[in-house]
Amino acid sequence: MSSLRNGSLPWKPELAARAHDLTEAFAAFTTDQVTKAVEEELRHRVSLFAGGIQQYRQAPRNPDRPVNVIHTMGTTRLLDFGDTLPASAPPMLIVPSLVNRYGVLDLDSGDSLIRTLTTQGFHPYVVDWDTPGPEEKSFDLTAYVTARLEPLLAIVHERAGHQPIGLVG
Known part of the structure; x- marks a missing residue:
């Protein structure tokens, strides 16, 4: 003072x-x-x-939103939020930060990146990191990219008929 x-x-x-x-x-x-x-x-x-x-x-979370898990590796899941879209819908792989669960991108129907992409005709695939399990405890950033993201990109690429994939995150 x-x-x-x-x-x-x-x-x-x-x-x-x-x-x-x-x-x-x-x-x-x-x-x-x-x-x-x-x-x-x-x-x-x-x-x-x-x-x-x-x-x-x-606060209540968004439990009414069904989640279609299409692949799991350790505690990491690949979620498909566009399974009702035509096969020609451009695929988007959404990768939240490692410290956030995917739910931050799908808070509610009025505040959802995932729902917005779907209504604009994109086919959103989302990575859900979950809490690291025994396998992930030793991961560094490189391991998350090579052991998780690269295989998930390959899965999305195959499912999307080898279309180019938009990457968000």
């Missing part, structure tokens, strides 16, 4: 007027009063943040 009060805190030139007003407003309070107010606001915001996380964790 002393750096704010004594003017030693550097401000961007475009904020100088607002900084001056803020400095004058702080002059009416003791350091203890400001510290207490900041701590109360921090507790309030952390409480709101924790509440938001709790709501997210308890």
